Amino acid sequence: MGILNVQNVSIRFGGVLALDAVSFEVKEGEIFSLIGPNGAGKTSMLNCISGLYKPTEGDIFFKGERITHIKPHKRAALGIARAFQNIELFPHLSVLDNLMLGRHVRMKTGVLAGGFYWGKAQKEEVEHRYKVEEVIDFLELEHVRNVPVGTLSYGLQKRVEVGRALAMEPDLLLLDEPMAGMNNEEKEDMARYIIDIHEEKKTTIILIEHDMGVVMDLSNHIAVLDFGKLIAYGTPKEVQTNPRVIEAYLGEEHAV
Amino acid sequence: MVRNPFVMQCGEFHVDYKQDMAIWKIARVRWRIFAVVALFALFPMVATDYVVGLATLCGIAAIGAIGLNILTGFTGQISIGVGAFLGVGGYTSAILTTKLGFSFWIAFPLAGLITALVGALFGIPSLRLKGLYLAIATLAAQVIILFVISRWDSLTGGTAGLVLSRPQIGSFTFMSETSYYYLMFVVLLITIVFSLNLFRTRVGRAFIAVRDRDIAAEVMGIDLFKYKVLAFFVSSFFVGIAGALLGHYTMIVSPELYSISVSIEYLAMILVGGLGSVFGSLYGAVFITLMPVVLRSVVDLLSGTFPGLEGVLVGMKEVVFGVVIILFLVYEPDGLNKIWLNIKNYFRLWPFSYTK
Structure with a gap:
């Protein structure tokens, strides 16, 4: 049982299915990355976890407690930042x-x-x-x-x-693109801080980031979203070689 | 060598967080504050009754303006119901003292508490309404409260209002202008210190967080509903206190004293003084309270030389009021408080204002 369990979470905005039956588990003390092309539903997922969105379907468990319908401020008190x-x-x-x-x-x-x-x-x-x-x-x-x-x-x-x-x-730290718009030096600094947080404070971290180098170097596990669907989950190495991930990022021809 | 008299930080070192977190960190600034307080404590001894009375009105307005600023300036909830909340404070104290025979010293805090509860009640829509929409909801509070006050004849005396008496301690009555000034002065000092403290501790910071970014505030663990209603509660408490003080000072409460124009006047005070500033509320209250008085004396002065002008000039009062507010909005939206800070900052670096 991980610190965070996301089970079959779907969220619908009008006709758009932003998240489609997404399930994953975040283990205590790891750096877990959520990647995917723009509009894949990464931030929607974080909004579900921090409580700003209510999933249309599915459940979220934090430290074994069902938090799907708890208000954001109470989740903060439970240890989600x-x-x-x-x-x-x-x-x-x-x-x-x-x-x-x-x-x-x-x-x-x-x-x-x-x-x-x-x-x-x-x-x-x-x-x-x-x-x-x-x-x-x-x-x-x-x-x-x-x-x-x-x-x-x-x-x-x-x-x-x-x-x-x-x-x-916090016990669980959600970082939504902490390096967006930074130059290389600033990115390196931020990466160092994230590693320090992870190692010194043993905080579980969920990271959304577009810089693949950073993601591959930092993460223990990676989940890949595309059009609201979870298309891959695994260690950086497994994800890198997954044909569906390559397809989502680079298009169909390259996958072949 | 001439030492710049305005540079006070030199040689000031804080060795623990308690010192660093003080409101006034520098010894010389603390002395200046004491001097200003002493000045205002002593000035009734030399001033005429008329001036002391004006000062009392300024001070009472300042208490109300600080209350409104807690809600509008610090928490970002616009309210145009202040006039009515002043009325709730005034009428509560009037009813408690005249009809139920309570002493002023019990009725006075109760007036604050009851206004706070009424304020919190009308603050409930703030969860769903923001900005102008909330302003209209508070306008409803203004209308409803005034309606109740003017129609509930048996309790409030209807449009005729109620007559109050001045507070007493033993056989001493706060009848003279000077004695009532001191009563106001003590309440004002407590209000200022209380609100300064509030905004350097947990609840006040949460208020500011709600104003600046409500979504982030919620994710930080701040219960938006609780803190918005709490802001209405705390704010209305001080407005109610001001209303009770004003009622016992003028010794009359009646519906037309709490009309919407009073609400607008209080909004003008915090706009001119500085939104989100305790001292700004004070400066704004003094400014708006004294402006008609100053204009009046200017008109009197001029009409001596130009007798025909008086009729025209009296009408100009409202125009000047509007122009002043527009000028502040355009040139210094942060108000008198910011102007004062700018002056202080200029002299802090004087005469080398280009160094930083």
Whole structure:
């Protein structure tokens, strides 16, 4: 039994079947990649896992618990974190506050305690500041700690986006194209961070990425989607040589 | 060597997170804040009753404006029902003190609480409605509440309203302008400190997250419905408090005091002052409260020299009000607070403003 089980998940938007009876399992502690051509349903799949979409059919189990109909904020509390493809940071807040928001589900302070900044509330803020500083240290964000996120460069914003998800100390981390639009150097940095997260924090990671080199190097297992259908699953080597995958990516003639 | 008096960060080092997370991190800034508070605490001793009364009105408006800013500026939920919520606060306190014989000191927080509950009730549609649609829903709140107030004669006195008394402690009554100013001052200080603290802790950050990116906020574990309704609750609490203070100050509550134009005036305060800024609400409240007074005295001054002009100039008041808001929207959408920050930043680098 893996940490995440996706069973026969289908989702339909009007006449479009975005996901068609997709099933796969993500094992605890692995890097699992979801690849496929544009419009294959990768982000829809992540939306089902993080709860923004409700599958038309099928079930999703996280740590053995059925989460198909649980609201997104409760899934966050269960230990699912996500970094978005299009940066979804809070642009007016500093890097520090964005990361502190990642600590939201782990904190307790309410309106009254926060408003009066009583001893307990203050203690909690400081405690969680330590955790956030660990993430800042981990992702080398020290120099922009107090800068509003909206003013940062694209590459840094992507890193903060990952950092915010990481601040949640998740059991399952969903990374939606963390390297999109980056140059080689930035990609290498990000790949290194992902490996570090995986090795040091033992976090299970689901990765969507278009750079095949990165995907093949990082992943333990890969699932390939095409037009909403799961067409291949296996280790990088198995997927690379799978004729259906080659067909989906390169067209029919090459497959022959 | 002349040291730049505006550079205060030099030699300030924080050795733990507690210091780094203080609202005012720099000792000299803390002294400046104390000085400003002391100034406002002492000024009624030298000012005339008229000026102190104006200051009281500014302060009460500031409490309400901070309340509205918590909802609109910080959480991104536009509300045009503030006028009515002020009314709920004023009427609650009026009914509790005059009809049920409660003391002001119990009725006052209760007025805040009941307004908060009413606000939260009208905040429920915010789960489904955003932006302008929510604004129209809050407009419904304004209309419904005013309708109830003006028609429920047995409880609210109908269109005639109710007469309130000034609060008392023992045999002392807050009858003089100065004493009521101090009452307002204490409540205002608590409101400011409370909201500053709120927005550096968990709940306040969640409010801002809901405003900036609601989908991301939800995935971060923030329950959108709970926090939107909570924002209505907290915001309406302060608006209710302001309404009760205003009611006991003017000693009358009646429906026309809480019309939609009051709602618009409060929106103007936070627009001119700065959306999403506690001090901005304060500056905006002072600005909008004093503007008619200043315009009035300008008209009086001019009509001495040009007697025929008075009729025309009085009508100009509304025009000037509109023009000022348009000018702010065009030239400084972040309001007075931003202008003040810009001035401070300019002097921080003065005289070498090109270095950074």
